[in-house]
Amino acid sequence: MKGVMQMPIDLRSDTVTTPTEKMRDAIRDAAVGDDVYGEDPTINRLEALAAERVGKEAALFVTSGTQGNQVAVLAHTQRGDEVILEENSHIVEYEVAGLSTIAGVQPRTIKGVNGQMPLSDIVSAIREDDIHCPKTALVCLENTHGDSGGRILPLCYMEEVYKISRQHQIPIHLDGARLFNAAVGLGVDPKEITKYVNTVQFCLSKGLSAPMGSILAGPKSFIERARKWRKMLGGGMRQSGIAGAAGIVALEEMVARLEEDHVHAKKLAEGLADIEGIDIDAEGVETNMIMFSIEGLEMDSDHFIEKLKERGVLANSVGRYRIRFVTHREIANEDIDKVVEIVKRIIAEAKVSL
Amino acid sequence: MKGVMQMPIDLRSDTVTTPTEKMRDAIRDAAVGDDVYGEDPTINRLEALAAERVGKEAALFVTSGTQGNQVAVLAHTQRGDEVILEENSHIVEYEVAGLSTIAGVQPRTIKGVNGQMPLSDIVSAIREDDIHCPKTALVCLENTHGDSGGRILPLCYMEEVYKISRQHQIPIHLDGARLFNAAVGLGVDPKEITKYVNTVQFCLSKGLSAPMGSILAGPKSFIERARKWRKMLGGGMRQSGIAGAAGIVALEEMVARLEEDHVHAKKLAEGLADIEGIDIDAEGVETNMIMFSIEGLEMDSDHFIEKLKERGVLANSVGRYRIRFVTHREIANEDIDKVVEIVKRIIAEAKVSL
Amino acid sequence: MKGVMQMPIDLRSDTVTTPTEKMRDAIRDAAVGDDVYGEDPTINRLEALAAERVGKEAALFVTSGTQGNQVAVLAHTQRGDEVILEENSHIVEYEVAGLSTIAGVQPRTIKGVNGQMPLSDIVSAIREDDIHCPKTALVCLENTHGDSGGRILPLCYMEEVYKISRQHQIPIHLDGARLFNAAVGLGVDPKEITKYVNTVQFCLSKGLSAPMGSILAGPKSFIERARKWRKMLGGGMRQSGIAGAAGIVALEEMVARLEEDHVHAKKLAEGLADIEGIDIDAEGVETNMIMFSIEGLEMDSDHFIEKLKERGVLANSVGRYRIRFVTHREIANEDIDKVVEIVKRIIAEAKVSL
Amino acid sequence: MKGVMQMPIDLRSDTVTTPTEKMRDAIRDAAVGDDVYGEDPTINRLEALAAERVGKEAALFVTSGTQGNQVAVLAHTQRGDEVILEENSHIVEYEVAGLSTIAGVQPRTIKGVNGQMPLSDIVSAIREDDIHCPKTALVCLENTHGDSGGRILPLCYMEEVYKISRQHQIPIHLDGARLFNAAVGLGVDPKEITKYVNTVQFCLSKGLSAPMGSILAGPKSFIERARKWRKMLGGGMRQSGIAGAAGIVALEEMVARLEEDHVHAKKLAEGLADIEGIDIDAEGVETNMIMFSIEGLEMDSDHFIEKLKERGVLANSVGRYRIRFVTHREIANEDIDKVVEIVKRIIAEAKVSL
Ligand SMILES: [Ca+2]
Ligand SMILES: [Ca+2]
Ligand SMILES: [Ca+2]
Ligand SMILES: [Ca+2]
Ligand SMILES: [Ca+2]
Ligand SMILES: [Ca+2]
Structure with missing residues (x-):
């Protein structure tokens, strides 16, 4: 062509990437309803499918990776908290300072190698309770890591960070904009990656070729909070099954x-x-x-x-x-x-x- | 059916409302590109068309009326400012406190009759320069006004508010989620309404039946700022012409x-x-x-x-x-x-x- | 003189009002320590005295009424919440939009008579759980109410608002900048007023004639959170017993x-x-x-x-x-x-x- | 003793440090007035003296170093901006995430040696105009630098950072909590340091032994904006000459x-x-x-x-x-x-x- x-x-x-013919057909024929009322059957199907694929209880269709990450930060933190991130992560570099401006939280950045923050640096970045200091409320990882050239965080690294997070009772959010590239690159099911994080965002519109949108997945109560924060950002749409239909094709046919x-x-x-x-x-x-x-x-x-x-x-x-x-x-x-x-x-x- | x-x-x-057959066909065949790079021809066409319809220099496709309004507030104000709004306006009632949480501005609400804030109340709500007080940075109107049952703000009322706004050098943003209902109800071109405001948001997904999305329109420099704030909210999408194609049909065929x-x-x-x-x-x-x-x-x-x-x-x-x-x-x-x-x-x- | x-x-x-001679002497001879370490004996004495006077578990010395109110809002709410206030209350009118800018919460104003918001309006302003709406997190009262000319909220009114707040599980903060004027005006112990609120701020520097500062009082856990928010606003001072000494004189000698x-x-x-x-x-x-x-x-x-x-x-x-x-x-x-x-x-x- | x-x-x-006998006497006898009205003669004298000492047009008495820094960030930036700071600077480490929570700006941290961020890292941290990225609005330096053990930034380093800031039209704010220690350590007038920055905050309550308070100094228009932001944080006090009197003694007698x-x-x-x-x-x-x-x-x-x-x-x-x-x-x-x-x-x- x-x-x-x-x-x-x-x-x-x-x-x-532009949508495939099959996506265009699916969009054309999508069953739709008002998603703000939770009545779009295509979105409901996409969210269920997406949650299942990454092994989480629930999922939420968002309009972009940025929105998925920002909503995640909003739902994980309170204003005045601190978030640990790799120095050149997408959230810090390319999301227009949203986490500070919208969520009112401070990034605590750590220089990583191939996207991997040294484990000891993560541990020492976690704050003790102190009147001078914000509370460490979240660790963010990015896999694959864009600014280091699409490098994959090894599973053993993910596991080690997860152990730290469990020990300190601090949740992990994964910016998995290219999660499926990581899974395919490792030759594993994406759940083998996401089992080490509490919540994950991945994009439908990058390698998976859907025209728009991303998924945020995590525990049910988290997704409920996230849904409200998405509304605040204007991400609550109506007959969004039109976009969601392509997302289903993306997940079912474009990963391999x-x-x-x-x-x-x-x-x-x-x-x-x-x-x-x-x-x-x-x-x-x-x-x-x-x-x-x-x-x-x-x-x-x-x-x-x-x-x-x-x-x-x-x-x-x-x-x-x-x-x-x-x-x-x-x-x-x-x-x-x-x-x-x-x-x-x-x-x-x-x-x-x- | x-x-x-x-x-x-x-x-x-x-x-x-669900998309019409014609919308579904338009979506199916939409020419698309990466809109974050400004390369989606359908979105570009929609934005030009929308700007023209409301007599503004430029327009921006946003994912919802809430996003259009929030982006407008962000682009008109600075943190610490105050915005004058009708007490039961959508922005105050149904946008999850976004203007305070995201933009960091304070609503100054005035009780209206059929959505019309008394002119004298608007004038007295405008703050003088005072170290105790936020700066009045914006007046918002809503036409039609939802909470009063879809009432239309009369053109003469719009004109009077506009005069006040000119006199005090304070811009007006119109939440015109149902702008075209107002225009049709008055039997006038929508430009007859929007000429009294600096910026306007209207929805494609309500009476106009597009599956999703709204338009924010205003001066070119305003829309440039708005585009960046939209990115922060995660409203920057990729091949969004898929959604935009329906918006074009909405504007061209669904108004009358x-x-x-x-x-x-x-x-x-x-x-x-x-x-x-x-x-x-x-x-x-x-x-x-x-x-x-x-x-x-x-x-x-x-x-x-x-x-x-x-x-x-x-x-x-x-x-x-x-x-x-x-x-x-x-x-x-x-x-x-x-x-x-x-x-x-x-x-x-x-x-x-x- | x-x-x-x-x-x-x-x-x-x-x-x-300027400090009395007795205040100046008390300041001159004040025992001081580093209050950020909790070691200023004069501040500790003032805070204990102040808590006792308004019948609360704990108190915090703040640099102004505005700071006391803002810290209270921060400690009672989360970003995205809504606060019910009288339309012309000090927090809305004269605190530079702080509650929206700092705390990221939206004021929900109600027109009052002599500072009294109609009870039915308070009830109907309390939001139900809805994805479009902020959560109602706080009711603020002001007693005496400045903008209506120093009017006292009657005890029976305070009681009625308190009942509503208990029923809906929403705390009440009292901006009692002139609390002691209200108590003296009613001829009651200030505790008769403050028993109807969860937290209270009152000024030492108005009628009580201290040179600076206010008190925020409430439950112990609330004051602990408030102490951290005060630090964020820069209200954590060092040998502030210098200012606190006058506050003790104010409370002990200037009320009657x-x-x-x-x-x-x-x-x-x-x-x-x-x-x-x-x-x-x-x-x-x-x-x-x-x-x-x-x-x-x-x-x-x-x-x-x-x-x-x-x-x-x-x-x-x-x-x-x-x-x-x-x-x-x-x-x-x-x-x-x-x-x-x-x-x-x-x-x-x-x-x-x- | x-x-x-x-x-x-x-x-x-x-x-x-506790106040000297001379400070206590000065406090005892201070002429005072209402500083929110600009009528406290002692504060006015302190602010003039402080501005002169650091070679700036105007100065503002604030209640703490944290407040001085936060007000500076508020007056230099707009929400959504980015601020370049040394990774372990006080503003990032010990100010309760205020710059993100209050000002809504994102810190961009650079690892320094003895508080000195490598010049090339500063240059590459300055963002070009890009829809994905916040605007770089401010560079902050800290001199002496606390977390590296009170190290002094050399004058030639200050000059080089200043050149970069001029070239990119980005202002510099100096957290000079211990500015006078730096000046004494270098054996120079503090103006030799502050001539390389647009604005500076220094503490009266550390080595200079005043019981409380700091100074923010800079251009007149900046200080006017800062005064309003200080009010929002609750730093607008009344007869604060009580505290200011000690500040005058601190500046006049405690530096050497x-x-x-x-x-x-x-x-x-x-x-x-x-x-x-x-x-x-x-x-x-x-x-x-x-x-x-x-x-x-x-x-x-x-x-x-x-x-x-x-x-x-x-x-x-x-x-x-x-x-x-x-x-x-x-x-x-x-x-x-x-x-x-x-x-x-x-x-x-x-x-x-x-
Ligand atoms: Ca794509
Ligand atoms: Ca619709
Ligand atoms: Ca006074
Ligand atoms: Ca109102
Ligand atoms: Ca000291
Ligand atoms: Ca860093």
Whole structure:
């Protein structure tokens, strides 16, 4: 369906995925009702299915990963509390300071390696009762971890954090925007990951290709509170089964194929690794995301991205000399070869022009 | 399409409207893109169309009326400010205290008549600069006004409030969840109403029958700020053209037919007015909503609503002895007769059983 | 000590009272310690004394009435809650929107008569559990009620509100900035008032003449939470016994003499009532405050206040034609006669100049 | 004045300082007025003096360092903004999450060395305009930096941060709770430090020995905004000249003597450095604070502090094996020798008991 000339190879993010034909049909024919009254049968089915998939009592359809995370923070904390998060987690970096502005809680950030905050740092970040200090009310994890290039938190790491959280009676929320990439990458059922957290948010609109929406899942009483906070944020919609129908297809049919995106990402990483001037840790590519440095070239990332765009490849800069490529359903095997070729040509031309 | 026995006559709200076939087709075939990147062509078309319809520079698709109002308050005010609103306006009554919790602003409520705050009360509510007092940063109007039974704010009233707002340099935001009902009720272009306000929110999912979503419209710079606040609330979605496609149909095809809902509401009100024990101001029914008191009966509203439900009619209580009926696309002319008949029967039986 | 010419008769507020000689001596010699560590013996003594005086388990020294009220709201509520208050209560009118900005709660205001919200309005303002609505978490009363001219809430009214609050399990906070004026006015022990509320704030720096500070009192667990919220607001001070020493004198020696201020206010009101052009309800003067209208004169309140000032009398405007006089320790009996005389002269001259 | 047996050597903090006789006299005789009306002559004098001392246009008396910092954040930012701070700065660690809860802003923390955030980390923490991200609105510095043991930020470091802030048009607020210790330690006028920041907060109640209060200083328009935010926090007091009088003495007479506290701290550090089992960087002691590790002993800090207390020495734990000693006006030269002796004895006994 992608024209040779006109359609770009869009590696900016897996959010750009468009709904499948099957999703469009499901949307067309969705049974709907007023979800604020709890009467949308499609949403009810999606929420039940989603809860089951991540092994939680209940689930809530939200309009975005950001909304799912913000609602989770609101439902877990009280104003004046503190939340422990990895320094470059999505909640801290890309959610417009919502946790401080809406929930009135303070992030306590810890520098992690591949998204993993050192366990001892988590323990020492947990506050004792002190009149000067906020109460530590929540630990957030992110799996896969976006800013480190889609790295998976190992199950044993999740388990260790969970033990700490049990010991200190502090709940864990998982920003699992790409939870299914983590599960597929590990070759496990997602429940093997989510059993180590109290609540989880995952996105339907990224690799899973639904047009919009995310899921927040957790204990029943938590989801009840979350439903009210979602209403405050304006996430209470009416015949939202229209959107939910695609979410059901996403969960039922789109999970297994994520493997393909991972294979593509790995292949792309290996292809780039052979190019002089590109610095990439191809072994660290675990899911559908690769990050590499072009500091060895005489070019910054804005310039490099411009060159890619001229040749029909879209990508995002994640630093002055750092580029991110994300694979997804609309990136085919042959696109990978093309992209490697295009990068080679850009670098070759750059050297000539010196 | 509504079965004689199984499908209830649902007068709870016009939010229960389901998408039309044409909407479903439009959704099925919608061109989509990633709206966070501003690349969803359907959303772009909807926002341009919506802005044009209410005579504003720009517009923003939001997931609900609540989100549109909350984003408007965020974009108009700073924390610590005060907002003037009618005492029973939707923002104060039914938006989960969002304006105080999210925006950190204080509502200053004024008791209105049919949604109209006395002009002199507005003027005296505007604060002078004083170290003890918040700054008055916004006036909110609601048209039609829900809690007074869908009453329309007269154009001359809108104009007078606008003059006050100009004189004191305080912007006006209109909660126009049912703006098009007001316009149709007045027989004017909606721009005749919105010209008296700086910004406006209207719903696509009520009388206009889209499955979800609302529009916030206003000056370009305001909408830019609003777009960021929407992101914070999690309202930034991806291929939301899926939802937007129905919104376009709603704006293009569903406005004129609101007249029919108003005719039905009037007829229903007149039918009820003839029943002993029902206290209703049938002349005050201006749009698609009627409210009446059953205080004359030996029954409270919960009981009355239960009796209606047994006979296939759904309605909401809006007070211990107060009932609300809302007409919409899925209420046919014959339903009106049925409802009057059913109410008569309930009352007759109640008297017998005494 | 007040010079005939230079020192004005300051009727603006009882906040202008300066510390007595005894207070200054007590301050000079106060035993102090670090109150953040709980080691200031004078503060500890003041808090114990204050708790005892209002019949509560514990008390907290705060830097102002505003801080006491804000800390109370923080300790009683969670973000997203709603608080019921009289429309013109100090918390709503003169505390810079703090309850919305700091605590993130929404005021639900009810128009009162002499500070008394109609009981039925309180009952109907209490929300049922509803996904659209904030939870009603607190009722605030104000006694004496400033904006109605220092009116006392009758004990039977307090009792009725207390019954409602018990029935709905919603606590009551009393803004008793002038609690002792109410007690003296009623001729009862302050505990007869405070037994009808869960928590109370009263000021040391108004009629009681301490240089600064207020008290928040309530159950022990409440005061513990309040102490932490006070810290967040920056109200945790060090050797604050310096200020607390005056508070002890205020409580031990300055309460009984408030009677004198009330007698002065009554006399002043009666003197003004005889002047043509002054509209005053002298019977409604119950404590140390009087309010009157000059709408019958050809002068607005700014002008009137200017004229008073030229003659050495300071007062505050509380409306375009409304003036407030407050009596206190530094207003002597002969000042009352002078003020009546001065008002007469201003009005006479105004008439001549027409 | 300190009895051999009864009065402990209190090294917990310089906040424990009590007012001098001269301060008590000044307080006793202070001219006062109502500061909410701007009429307290002592406060006005203190604020003018304080502004002059730190080279700023205007100043504001606040009740604590926490209040000064929180008011500064409120006056510099809008909700939804981000503030750059050192990871262990007082504002983040010990102000009860106020900046997130009250101001609704998100801290962006950077790990520093001796309180100095790496310049390149500051630069990369400054956000570009992006719909996902809060706006970087403020940089906060802390000098001396408490959590690193009272380290002084070098003037050249201050200058470099200032250059960055000018380049990016982002203001700097200095938490100078111990600003005068920094100035004395550097041997410069405090203005040499504060010329590199837009606004500064310093404490009167620590080394300077006033019983309570801090100063916030900055541009006139900033202080005007700050005054209103202070009112919201309940920091608007009445005859606060009572407290302010001591502040004037503090500024006029207590600055130079801080040198003595520094000499004591150095001597104490050197004494401890000779003790086996104590790990201390005596060279790093720059002002009135020392921190040392007892990890080499078979004792944790709670136990060590208990042992000190038994012998009449009070100290605080700042980690499982980390102790802090702070010198101040009430610590005499001979106390230093005693403390070294006591520590030696505790360690000796501990070894014996093994
Ligand atoms: Ca997508
Ligand atoms: Ca609908
Ligand atoms: Ca006073
Ligand atoms: Ca009201
Ligand atoms: Ca001190
Ligand atoms: Ca950090």
